[in-house]
Amino acid sequence: xxxxxxxxxxxxxxxxxxxxxxxxxxxxxxxxxxxxxxxxxxxxxxxxxxxxxxxxxxxxxxxxxxxxxxxxxxxxxxxxxxxxxxxxxxxxxxxxxxxxxxxxxxxxxxxxxxxxxxxxxxxxxxxxxxxxxxxxxxxxxxxxxxxxxxxxxxxxxxxxx
Amino acid sequence: xxxxxxxxxxxxxxxxxxxxxxxxxxxxxxxxxxxxxxxxxxxxxxxxxxxxxxxxxxxxxxxxxxxxxxxxxxxxxxxxxxxxxxxxxxxxxxxxxxxxxxxxxxxxxxxxxxxxxxxxxxxxxxxxxxxxxxxxxxxxxxxxxxxxxxxxxxxxxxxxx
DNA sequence: GAAATTGTGTTATATTATAACATAATAATT
DNA sequence: AATTATTATGTTATAATATAACACAATTTC
Ligand SMILES: [Zn+2]
Ligand SMILES: [Zn+2]
Ligand SMILES: [Zn+2]
Ligand SMILES: [Zn+2]
Numbered sequence: 001x002x003x004x005x006x007x008x009x010x011x012x013x014x015x016x017x018x019x020x021x022x023x024x025x026x027x028x029x030x031x032x033x034x035x036x037x038x039x040x041x042x043x044x045x046x047x048x049x050x051x052x053x054x055x056x057x058x059x060x061x062x063x064x065x066x067x068x069x070x071x072x073x074x075x076x077x078x079x080x081x082x083x084x085x086x087x088x089x090x091x092x093x094x095x096x097x098x099x100x101x102x103x104x105x106x107x108x109x110x111x112x113x114x115x116x117x118x119x120x121x122x123x124x125x126x127x128x129x130x131x132x133x134x135x136x137x138x139x140x141x142x143x144x145x146x147x148x149x150x151x152x153x154x155x156x157x158x159x160x161x
Numbered sequence: 162x163x164x165x166x167x168x169x170x171x172x173x174x175x176x177x178x179x180x181x182x183x184x185x186x187x188x189x190x191x192x193x194x195x196x197x198x199x200x201x202x203x204x205x206x207x208x209x210x211x212x213x214x215x216x217x218x219x220x221x222x223x224x225x226x227x228x229x230x231x232x233x234x235x236x237x238x239x240x241x242x243x244x245x246x247x248x249x250x251x252x253x254x255x256x257x258x259x260x261x262x263x264x265x266x267x268x269x270x271x272x273x274x275x276x277x278x279x280x281x282x283x284x285x286x287x288x289x290x291x292x293x294x295x296x297x298x299x300x301x302x303x304x305x306x307x308x309x310x311x312x313x314x315x316x317x318x319x320x321x322x
Numbered sequence: 323g324a325a326a327t328t329g330t331g332t333t334a335t336a337t338t339a340t341a342a343c344a345t346a347a348t349a350a351t352t
Numbered sequence: 353a354a355t356t357a358t359t360a361t362g363t364t365a366t367a368a369t370a371t372a373a374c375a376c377a378a379t380t381t382c
Contacts, residue, residue, distance in 0.1 A: 010303050037348085039360070058338070073363065078339065083360095094255040095311045097338065097369095114305045125299055134295035135314055138286055142171050143319030144275045150256045150313040153296055158304030198379085200329070220368070232331065239370065240330080258338095258369065 007103060009053035009121040010114070010157045020050045023101050027089050030106050036087060044068070045080035046101065049090050053121045055098030093122065095152045100124070112151040118160035125151075169264075170214035170282040171275070171318045181211045184262050188250050191267050197248060205229070206241035207262065210251050215281045216259030254283065256313045261285070273312040279321035286312075 008014060027046055031038040038046075048064050049056055058077050065072040081099055084090035088105040092098075093113060100122050102111070109127035116122070125131070131151060139146045169175060188207055192199040199207075209222050219238050226233040242260055245251035249266040253259075254274060261283050263272070270288035277283070286292070292312060300307045 010305070041361080071362065074339070076361075079361080094313070112299075114300060114303060116305075117308065123303065123305075128295070128299050130295040130298050131292070134289070134291040135312075137291055138273075138289050139275060139314060139316065142275060142284065143322075144171070144277075144284075144314070144316055145322055146314055146316040147278065148315040150311060150315075151296075152255070152311040153300060153305070153307055154309040154311075155300065155305055155307040161304075161306055198329080202330080219370075234332070235370070237330075
């Protein structure tokens with residue numbers, strides 16, 4: 001594994017061009033294998049989301065999209081995001097009303113994030129079993145059946161402390 | 162402990178009048194002890210939030226407030242909510258853009274919720290050490306310093322399964 | 323009681339998101 | 353290949369959530 005392939009914004013040696021390239025390749029493969037239509041708009045919105053590891057709002061994406069596609073309107077980007085979120089290519093960050101690319105959409109998982117309040121970079125945890133178990137344990141105590149979770153941890157990344 | 166004092170919406174025997182009474186008493190005491198001004202508007206908004214264990218949106222609260230106070234406007238309710246959230250009397254549920262009363266504002270804590278997607282009732286966990294430890298563990302692995310968290314678990318409560 | 327601080331009234335506007343219906347593109351069926 | 357059904361996009365309008373800015377009132381501090 002070369003230094004270029006270290007993943008995640010909080011990893012030293014992180015090369016973002018590799019993130020983008022990998023994400024787009026994975027998206028293409030996933031959509032092919034599941035017979036999903038990664039249309040031009042959807043693909044472009046996914047690329048725009050992957051501009052960085054800072055979550056992007058729908059209207060930030062819309063603004064960028066409009067630079068290339070003058071007739072883009074809110075539904076254009078919201079529909080693309082709906083598709084991307086549905087298939088785990090993108091996650092919505094509830095506490096920010098914003099969207100972030102997922103680097104492992106092919107594996108079924110719940111999303112959990114570390115959000116740096118200084119540099120605004122977001123890292124997705126790898127479907128932490130530790131957190132999942134803790135959540136299950138608490139839910140079980142109350143006879144609650146979990147179907148989904150929002151776990152968004154705010155703080156400072158190592159570089160920003 | 163009488164049956165009337167069993168707390169939380171997912172507890173059998175839950176008596177909501179007791180929830181409201183207790184919440185308002187605790188709020189009064191807390192504000193007195195911390196020298197905070199629980200003004201008429203703030204107190205009334207808190208009562209409106211405590212109408213039930215379903216989270217209330219700002220505009221739902223505004224509508225109710227207007228029935229009594231015809232000149233209430235969005236800032237009226239948002240300002241009251243800002244105060245209540247700042248002092249933990251109310252928590253914001255990010256995934257719902259809505260607000261819910263806290264029954265233990267006097268103890269410093271992070272908020273964690275179980276949200277029933279059928280009956281819409283929300284229960285706040287008691288600052289689960291289990292979840293907190295799991296979150297800390299994951300954060301530590303990446304050298305991340307946690308300052309706040311959003312933990313919102315969606316699913317079905319025991320009664321709705 | 324004057325000054326400073328905090329809270330509220332009021333108007334306007336920013337931001338986020340969806341409804342509704344028309345048209346276009348693609349896929350499936352014949 | 354033409355027909356039909358389905359899915360995606362274009363377009364206009366509007367709903368839902370949230371804040372900015374400034375005037376005025378109430379309360380606290382000095
Ligand atoms: Zn990257
Ligand atoms: Zn993911
Ligand atoms: Zn109750
Ligand atoms: Zn609480």
